[in-house]
Amino acid sequence: GEDVEQSLFLSVREGDSSVINCTYTDSSSTYLYWYKQEPGAGLQLLTYIFSNMDMKQDQRLTVLLNKKDKHLSLRIADTQTGDSAIYFCAESMEAGRRALTFGSGTRLQVQP
Amino acid sequence: NAGVTQTPKFQVLKTGQSMTLQCAQDMNHNSMYWYRQDPGMGLRLIYYSASEGTTDKGEVPNGYNVSRLNKREFSLRLESAAPSQTSVYFCASTRGRANEQYFGPGTRLTVT
Numbered sequence: 001g002e003d004v005e006q007s008l009f010l011s012v013r014e015g016d017s018s019v020i021n022c023t024y025t026d027s028s029s030t031y032l033y034w035y036k037q038e039p040g041a042g043l044q045l046l047t048y049i050f051s052n053m054d055m056k057q058d059q060r061l062t063v064l065l066n067k068k069d070k071h072l073s074l075r076i077a078d079t080q081t082g083d084s085a086i087y088f089c090a091e092s093m094e095a096g097r098r099a100l101t102f103g104s105g106t107r108l109q110v111q112p
Numbered sequence: 113n114a115g116v117t118q119t120p121k122f123q124v125l126k127t128g129q130s131m132t133l134q135c136a137q138d139m140n141h142n143s144m145y146w147y148r149q150d151p152g153m154g155l156r157l158i159y160y161s162a163s164e165g166t167t168d169k170g171e172v173p174n175g176y177n178v179s180r181l182n183k184r185e186f187s188l189r190l191e192s193a194a195p196s197q198t199s200v201y202f203c204a205s206t207r208g209r210a211n212e213q214y215f216g217p218g219t220r221l222t223v224t
Contacts, residue, residue, distance in 0.1 A: 031210055042215040092211045099145055102154030
Protein backbone atom coordinates (compact mmCIF):
# COMPACT_ATOMS: atom_id res chain seq x y z
CA GLY A 1 0.00 0.00 0.00
CA GLU A 2 0.89 3.64 -0.02
CA ASP A 3 2.86 5.10 2.86
CA VAL A 4 4.71 8.38 3.20
CA GLU A 5 6.98 8.99 6.18
CA GLN A 6 8.65 12.10 7.53
CA SER A 7 10.55 13.00 10.66
CA LEU A 8 8.46 15.00 13.12
CA PHE A 9 10.63 17.96 13.98
CA LEU A 10 13.58 20.02 12.75
CA SER A 11 15.16 23.04 14.41
CA VAL A 12 17.62 25.33 12.60
CA ARG A 13 19.12 28.77 13.12
CA GLU A 14 18.12 31.69 10.95
CA GLY A 15 20.39 31.91 7.91
CA ASP A 16 21.27 28.20 7.92
CA SER A 17 20.00 25.69 5.38
CA SER A 18 17.16 23.34 6.33
CA VAL A 19 16.77 19.87 4.88
CA ILE A 20 13.47 18.07 5.34
CA ASN A 21 13.37 14.42 4.36
CA CYS A 22 10.60 12.11 3.23
CA THR A 23 10.39 8.46 2.19
CA TYR A 24 7.60 6.83 0.26
CA THR A 25 6.83 3.23 -0.57
CA ASP A 26 4.82 3.30 -3.79
CA SER A 27 7.18 3.02 -6.73
CA SER A 28 4.39 3.97 -9.15
CA SER A 29 4.15 7.49 -7.71
CA THR A 30 4.19 9.92 -10.58
CA TYR A 31 4.42 13.27 -8.83
CA LEU A 32 5.80 14.23 -5.45
CA TYR A 33 4.94 17.46 -3.70
CA TRP A 34 5.93 19.70 -0.86
CA TYR A 35 3.29 21.69 0.96
CA LYS A 36 3.68 24.28 3.72
CA GLN A 37 1.11 24.81 6.47
CA GLU A 38 1.28 27.80 8.78
CA PRO A 39 -0.67 27.77 12.07
CA GLY A 40 -4.41 27.93 11.55
CA ALA A 41 -4.08 27.99 7.76
CA GLY A 42 -4.61 25.70 4.82
CA LEU A 43 -1.90 23.97 2.85
CA GLN A 44 0.14 25.98 0.39
CA LEU A 45 1.76 24.19 -2.52
CA LEU A 46 5.48 25.02 -2.51
CA THR A 47 6.78 22.88 -5.33
CA TYR A 48 6.49 19.50 -6.96
CA ILE A 49 8.69 17.16 -8.96
CA PHE A 50 7.90 14.66 -11.64
CA SER A 51 9.19 11.18 -10.93
CA ASN A 52 11.58 11.12 -13.89
CA MET A 53 13.51 14.12 -12.53
CA ASP A 54 16.33 14.06 -9.99
CA MET A 55 16.32 17.66 -8.92
CA LYS A 56 14.26 20.80 -9.16
CA GLN A 57 15.29 24.25 -7.99
CA ASP A 58 12.98 27.19 -7.36
CA GLN A 59 14.59 30.23 -5.75
CA ARG A 60 15.54 29.18 -2.19
CA LEU A 61 13.97 25.74 -2.55
CA THR A 62 15.73 22.66 -3.92
CA VAL A 63 13.97 19.33 -4.25
CA LEU A 64 16.03 16.17 -4.61
CA LEU A 65 14.51 12.85 -5.61
CA ASN A 66 16.24 9.49 -5.30
CA LYS A 67 13.81 7.18 -7.00
CA LYS A 68 15.85 4.05 -6.32
CA ASP A 69 15.71 4.66 -2.56
CA LYS A 70 12.25 6.28 -2.72
CA HIS A 71 13.63 9.30 -0.90
CA LEU A 72 12.59 12.91 -1.38
CA SER A 73 14.11 15.95 0.28
CA LEU A 74 13.39 19.66 0.45
CA ARG A 75 16.27 22.02 1.06
CA ILE A 76 15.51 25.60 2.08
CA ALA A 77 18.51 27.89 1.70
CA ASP A 78 19.03 30.88 4.00
CA THR A 79 16.15 29.83 6.26
CA GLN A 80 14.13 32.70 7.70
CA THR A 81 11.82 32.90 10.72
CA GLY A 82 8.92 33.16 8.26
CA ASP A 83 9.77 29.64 7.10
CA SER A 84 8.67 28.24 10.48
CA ALA A 85 5.72 25.97 9.66
CA ILE A 86 4.78 22.36 9.12
CA TYR A 87 5.98 20.88 5.84
CA PHE A 88 4.14 17.99 4.24
CA CYS A 89 5.44 15.63 1.63
CA ALA A 90 2.79 14.07 -0.63
CA GLU A 91 2.61 11.75 -3.62
CA SER A 92 0.09 11.03 -6.34
CA MET A 93 -0.36 8.81 -9.35
CA GLU A 94 -1.00 10.00 -12.86
CA ALA A 95 -4.08 7.85 -13.28
CA GLY A 96 -7.00 6.91 -11.09
CA ARG A 97 -8.48 9.16 -8.46
CA ARG A 98 -5.30 11.20 -8.21
CA ALA A 99 -5.83 12.08 -4.57
CA LEU A 100 -2.71 12.95 -2.65
CA THR A 101 -1.21 10.65 -0.01
CA PHE A 102 0.40 12.76 2.69
CA GLY A 103 3.11 12.23 5.24
CA SER A 104 2.37 13.30 8.81
CA GLY A 105 4.37 16.51 8.44
CA THR A 106 7.68 17.93 9.71
CA ARG A 107 7.52 20.90 12.03
CA LEU A 108 10.32 23.32 11.16
CA GLN A 109 11.33 25.71 13.91
CA VAL A 110 13.67 28.55 12.95
CA GLN A 111 15.58 30.11 15.84
CA PRO A 112 16.56 33.78 15.46
CA ASN B 113 -9.66 35.03 -7.94
CA ALA B 114 -10.63 33.85 -4.46
CA GLY B 115 -9.26 30.36 -5.13
CA VAL B 116 -10.87 27.75 -2.85
CA THR B 117 -13.25 29.04 -0.21
CA GLN B 118 -14.82 27.14 2.66
CA THR B 119 -17.60 27.95 5.09
CA PRO B 120 -17.91 27.97 8.00
CA LYS B 121 -14.44 28.53 9.46
CA PHE B 122 -15.40 27.11 12.87
CA GLN B 123 -18.28 24.97 14.09
CA VAL B 124 -19.24 23.25 17.33
CA LEU B 125 -21.85 20.49 17.16
CA LYS B 126 -23.44 18.21 19.70
CA THR B 127 -23.37 14.46 19.08
CA GLY B 128 -26.16 13.51 16.70
CA GLN B 129 -26.53 16.93 15.07
CA SER B 130 -26.13 17.34 11.33
CA MET B 131 -24.40 19.97 9.25
CA THR B 132 -23.07 20.70 5.78
CA LEU B 133 -19.61 22.07 5.05
CA GLN B 134 -19.51 24.20 1.94
CA CYS B 135 -16.67 24.48 -0.56
CA ALA B 136 -16.40 26.49 -3.76
CA GLN B 137 -13.62 27.15 -6.27
CA ASP B 138 -13.44 29.76 -8.99
CA MET B 139 -10.53 28.28 -10.94
CA ASN B 140 -12.65 26.15 -13.31
CA HIS B 141 -11.07 22.95 -11.98
CA ASN B 142 -12.70 19.63 -12.77
CA SER B 143 -11.65 17.62 -9.71
CA MET B 144 -12.43 18.43 -6.10
CA TYR B 145 -11.56 16.66 -2.83
CA TRP B 146 -12.45 16.59 0.84
CA TYR B 147 -9.74 15.71 3.36
CA ARG B 148 -9.63 15.63 7.13
CA GLN B 149 -6.60 16.48 9.23
CA ASP B 150 -6.13 15.09 12.72
CA PRO B 151 -3.32 16.05 15.14
CA GLY B 152 0.04 14.51 14.28
CA MET B 153 -1.29 13.06 11.05
CA GLY B 154 -1.27 14.04 7.46
CA LEU B 155 -4.46 14.61 5.55
CA ARG B 156 -6.73 11.68 4.79
CA LEU B 157 -9.13 11.59 1.86
CA ILE B 158 -12.84 11.41 2.70
CA TYR B 159 -14.48 11.78 -0.74
CA TYR B 160 -13.55 13.13 -4.11
CA SER B 161 -15.23 14.22 -7.31
CA ALA B 162 -13.39 13.74 -10.58
CA SER B 163 -15.90 15.86 -12.47
CA GLU B 164 -19.31 17.46 -12.13
CA GLY B 165 -21.91 14.78 -11.43
CA THR B 166 -19.50 12.14 -10.12
CA THR B 167 -18.37 11.36 -6.58
CA ASP B 168 -16.36 8.51 -5.08
CA LYS B 169 -15.28 7.33 -1.65
CA GLY B 170 -11.82 7.91 -0.32
CA GLU B 171 -9.99 6.38 2.61
CA VAL B 172 -12.34 7.41 5.44
CA PRO B 173 -15.88 7.95 4.03
CA ASN B 174 -17.95 6.48 6.88
CA GLY B 175 -20.32 9.01 8.46
CA TYR B 176 -20.11 11.46 5.54
CA ASN B 177 -21.94 12.22 2.32
CA VAL B 178 -21.05 14.60 -0.47
CA SER B 179 -22.74 16.52 -3.27
CA ARG B 180 -21.08 17.96 -6.34
CA LEU B 181 -23.70 20.63 -6.96
CA ASN B 182 -22.03 22.05 -10.05
CA LYS B 183 -18.50 22.52 -11.31
CA ARG B 184 -17.73 25.15 -8.67
CA GLU B 185 -19.22 23.63 -5.51
CA PHE B 186 -18.59 20.45 -3.56
CA SER B 187 -20.28 20.05 -0.16
CA LEU B 188 -19.65 17.60 2.66
CA ARG B 189 -22.49 16.53 4.95
CA LEU B 190 -22.37 14.97 8.38
CA GLU B 191 -25.80 13.39 8.98
CA SER B 192 -25.29 12.47 12.64
CA ALA B 193 -22.11 13.94 14.05
CA ALA B 194 -19.90 11.87 16.37
CA PRO B 195 -16.96 12.97 18.57
CA SER B 196 -14.64 10.96 16.28
CA GLN B 197 -15.46 13.49 13.56
CA THR B 198 -13.81 16.30 15.50
CA SER B 199 -11.16 17.41 13.03
CA VAL B 200 -10.08 20.09 10.59
CA TYR B 201 -11.67 19.64 7.18
CA PHE B 202 -9.99 20.82 4.00
CA CYS B 203 -11.42 21.09 0.55
CA ALA B 204 -9.10 21.09 -2.47
CA SER B 205 -9.37 21.38 -6.22
CA THR B 206 -6.87 20.36 -8.81
CA ARG B 207 -5.66 21.30 -12.24
CA GLY B 208 -3.31 20.04 -14.82
CA ARG B 209 -1.41 16.90 -15.56
CA ALA B 210 0.79 17.48 -12.50
CA ASN B 211 -2.30 17.31 -10.29
CA GLU B 212 -1.41 20.49 -8.40
CA GLN B 213 -3.96 20.66 -5.61
CA TYR B 214 -5.06 23.96 -4.15
CA PHE B 215 -6.51 23.98 -0.67
CA GLY B 216 -9.10 26.07 1.11
CA PRO B 217 -8.43 27.56 4.57
CA GLY B 218 -10.20 24.73 6.40
CA THR B 219 -13.19 24.26 8.71
CA ARG B 220 -12.42 23.44 12.34
CA LEU B 221 -15.18 21.20 13.64
CA THR B 222 -15.64 20.13 17.24
CA VAL B 223 -18.25 17.53 18.17
CA THR B 224 -19.08 17.32 21.87
